[in-house]
Amino acid sequence: MMQHADAKYDDQFLYQLGDDLIAAEKKNEGIFTKWGGGWEERGIESDPIDGLLGVMSRNPEAATAFFDPQGNGPASDHVGNDHLKYLLGSGDGARDWPDNVITGYRATTFDDYTSRIGLGAALEAATTGREPNSAxxxxxxxxxxxxxxxxETINVLDKDSKGDTIHQNLKVPLGRALADYTVDTHAILSGTEPSSPEGSSGINARGEDSSITNSKHSLLRVMRGVSDAAYETTSDGKPVLVYELLYENEKRYSAEYLATARDASAEERGNVVGDWDNKARHVGEVYGAMTAIGSDMTLDDRDTKIGNLNDAMRYTYHGVGGxxxxxxxxxxxxxxMIDAATYEYSKDVSAAAEDVARDKDSRTTSTGVGGTNAMIDGWGTAQGIRHTEAHEHAKGEAKQSxxxxxEDAYSALRTRK
Structure with a gap:
């Protein structure tokens, strides 16, 4: 009834009902097992916990409070919770999500293909502050x-370095959530924040301007884990992957990041000036990581047989943002600047994948750097410093990064090979 009602339920009511449902399940194991078929045809969610999470996604503030690992309330009336670890984790007392059992001559157990749909929606709302897939x-x-x-979502998913193996129904909503954290992921992938590759135990808490500080390798594995889910389909029936969403955002933010590089006076142009090298290095490192994720998808058929990206996909072609x-x-x-890099990128991913497939040592080669060079060139053209010594030096810094x-991304992704 709550799923079909057009209502925004009270935060405390949703929190308490979710808490009660979890308590009931822990007390009565198997209470929410789905028996028999035909549930979907009747529009009924037989797993009330997942159904409630879907309802909760319509109230992002309630979802955030429900999953906040710090708990809620003042010290004198503080309420802690382990909702995130229980619902998203594996082992160590985490939820054993109910199966679908069909009875007949013998009972047959199937995976519930609707499992975790509500969880994914609630996590997207909780992390972004917006209802799922909203502008x-x-x-x-x-x-x-x-x-x-x-x-905490990234930490829980990457327990035992398993962040690249994510349940199918969680990939798209978590991919959208990660895209909303592009400023943070760009900082982590580029090494600008946090200062340690291992990340920090807590977030950068700055009120409404707070950011995550996960380890780079954990983030890379989770980004890879969500990337091969089909997010959308083009007008001619070709799938657009979550990876394209993540890459498109990283590309756009990189362009804006370069555009904020400090200017130089006319007489200084042609020399290494300001923070150009630093900006170029950071962008180069992010592009290298994204290229590694894309090439890993090309070669890896654990989840989907993607094949050659040039043939099967159209990565971030002009207009995909729509x-x-x-x-x-x-x-x-x-x-x-974005358009300058778009054409090169699909070639970069395939070239990098071919090197890996041939077991070619890529630690010193610049295979796949075309998109990075195109971005730096587009920035140089926009700033009027193309082909100057400073511009070429910045390109060199970007290449090395x-x-x-x-290579750092390949190292993270090989952890589970």
Whole structure:
């Protein structure tokens, strides 16, 4: 009834009902097993916990409070919870999600293909502060509670370095959530924050401008884990993957990041000036990481047989952004920089994958750096410093960081090979 009602239920009511359902399940194991078929045809969710989480996703503040690992309330009336670990984790007392049991001559158990749909929706709402798949994406940070939920979500998913093996029904909503954290993921992948590759135990708590500080390798594995889910389908029936959403956002933010590099006076142009090298290094490292994720998808058929990305997919072709509500709008100068890099990228991913397939040592090669060079060139053109010594030096810095970022990502993804 709650699923079909057009209502936004009270935060405390949703919290208490969820808490009670979990308590009932812990007390009566198997209470929510789905018996028999035909549930979906009748529009009934037989798992009330997952159904309630779907309802909760319509009230993002309630979802954030429900999953906040810090708990809620003042010290004198504080309420802790382990909802996130119980519902998203594995082992150690985490939820054993109910199966679908069909009875007949003998009982047959199937995986419930609707399992975790509500969980994914609630986590997206809890981490972004918006209802699932709603417009409003921007390159910004989040509230402390939202960031805590996102940080802990990545930590729980990457327990035992298993972040690249995520339940299918969680991939798209978690991919959208990660896209909403592009400012944070860019900082982590580029090594600008946190200062340690191992990450920090807590978030950067700065009110409504808070950010996550997960380890780079955990983040990489989780980004890989969500990337091969089909997010949308183009007009000619070809799938667009979550990876395209993540890459498109990283590309747009990289362009804006370069556009904020400090300017130089006319007489200084041609020399290494300001923070150009630092910005180029950071962008190069992010591009290297994203190229590694894409090439890993090309070679890996654990989840889907993707094949050659040039043939099967159209990665971030001009205009793909129109399919997504989680891609911020950028100005014309930045868009021109993005367009300069778009064509090169699908070639970069395939070239990097071919090197790996041939067991070619890529630690010193720049295979796949075309998109990075195109982005730096587009920035140089926009700034009027193309082909100057400073511009070429920045490209060189980006190239070296691209290799570093790509190899670091390969190292993280090989953990589970």
């Amino acid at each position: 409003g994406a921007a390159f910004a940070h989040h509230s402390e509670a939202q960031a805590r939920v996102m940080q 399919l997504f509500t989680q891609i911020p709008v950028v100005g014309d100068p930045v868009q021109r 691209f290799i570093t970022g790509r």
